Amino acid sequence: MCKVHKQVENLLKKSGIKGEVFFSVPPNPEMGDLAYPCFDLAKSEKTNPAETAKNLAEKINGNLSKFVLVEKVVNYGPYVNFYFNTGEYARLILDDIVKKGKKFGLNKNGKNKKVLVEYPSNNTHKELHIGHLRNICLGNSLANLFEINGYNVVRVNYLNDFGAHVAKCLWGLLKFHNKEKPPKNRQKWLGEIYAEASRYLKDHPEAADEVAIMQQKMEAKDKSIWPLYLQTKQWSVEGFEKAFKDLKVVHKSVFYEKETKHVGQKMVDKLLKNKIAQVGEGGAIIADLTKYGLDIALLRKSNGAGLYLTSDLGLAVAKNKKYKATESIHLTSVEQNFYFKQLFKILELAGYKYKMTHIGYGLVTLPSGKMASREGNVILYEDLYKDVFERIYQETIKRHGDWSKKKIEETVKKISLGAIKFDILKHEAQKSIVFDPDGVISFDGFTGPYVIYTVARINSLLNKGKKCPLQKVDYGCLKNQEEKRLIKCLADYQTEAEKAFKNYNPSVIVKYCFDTAKAFNDFYTKVSVLKTDDEKIRCARLSLCLAVKIILQNSLNILSIDTVEEM
């Protein structure tokens, strides 16, 4: 709870309110700055809420003389509303923010807890499309949210490097692109070959046998194919690493399916021995989860081969051995919601006790329908990035023809990535996105560039107003409505970050960034900062600007979005 709420709570306690206090916000500023709803109180006193509020407001007004923060208390129907003294409100909120800077908002609630965040868990030899991008954006933000709450966060990746998709890709490579010189982006090239092979196989089912032979060769580490396998896997991994670097994903370690598969097979044997698993139809190994409402899970094929689930069990064993986390978070598309319920139940039955969390995010679809790598109707991360970059590049050279090429490119890169991340993260995770390629390219309104622009505007003010000492500021100079509204936004930061964290929902932060930036731009057009003759007022306003910058940057940091000095 912030200092402001604490003070108001004390005031309520002095007036006889007991127990935990919950506040809400009045619908408009004319009705006050903070509200105490009297529904619960009225219920416990068995009275009418409006009357309770009226009596309470009168009582509080009698106790008000010693409180600097609260100037006035008025009841509106069943609510008791508090009006704050703007100067004191500013002092309570801004002092802390300006002093702590980047550290403002950090806490140690997660001390001694370790959380493993596994993402994006993509496949080698396939493309990196905007679905993966959504995964990465969510994973980054969730990991950051845990970090600001003091958790020890371990980011890991799990690469599926040994499935049928690899065989398909290698087969396609040899059949259609043998002797061809690979282009610069070899990871993307492989993904396109995979998609091409899949399309071909759909029309020519007779070729499936050739792919099956390829897979057998791979599994036998056949000399005719093994070096190519290793080489192409390397290309994929290198391509991913580059994209991860741009997107600010830093994995502590990477698990490979090739390695977890046999661990999983051992786990299946153990489950069989413990009677958690049993032999099912045709000799396959299953876990009967029907009494938990989770149907039957297939753990091993009748021919002895493993499946995804086999490897995932092995992965859990491996991760546990290495990290002993208190919580393990998995991010995948919603298609796997049911699958993860099964996986978690089996692990639970096998005696694993750490918290298991699966975040299923909605599919990213195109206006033309569902995307599938196999069909080739996807938007690749690289292509999307290039489009956005180009658009923002044009806009930037229009304004800053005098900048060096290096400065332009660095700035445009940050804005482009910010635009993309912001656009993807503004949707709640579980909802599907119909991806509008034009939407992400715009930079007006509820967009990343709008927020980044706001920070650049503030930078400009702070540079020009350097002479003001921001350490000893007379916050009493902040008096008007726009200033108060902005301070209120800043005061909300911690509550919003907490909400995002508790619900595993970064979109809360995205909206918060925008609301705060909007409040600033409104303030900016109505209140002049540098042009005020009174130095005390100028300094107080600059201090407010600095606090807004800090809060915006801290919020954007949670989303892994960089700001720029100028744009």
Place this chain on the structure above:
RNA sequence: GCCCCUAUAGUUUAAUGGAUAAAAUAUCAGGCUUCGAACCUGAGGAUGGGAGUUCGAUUCUCUCUGGGGGCACCA
């Protein structure tokens, strides 16, 4: 067939069971001799249908309809 998710302005998104359902975009009408107009101001425009619980429902329950996803040898 069974199970899960989802439905809010033309479009994209908000709203711990609580005050007049909030924004963005698009449309229309305005604002730079002014600290950065990638900005700001104004107008019109929405809770899929039906029942129920409640003092009060966008929110909870049931049902119908539409959309998406999943359900044993794919990943």
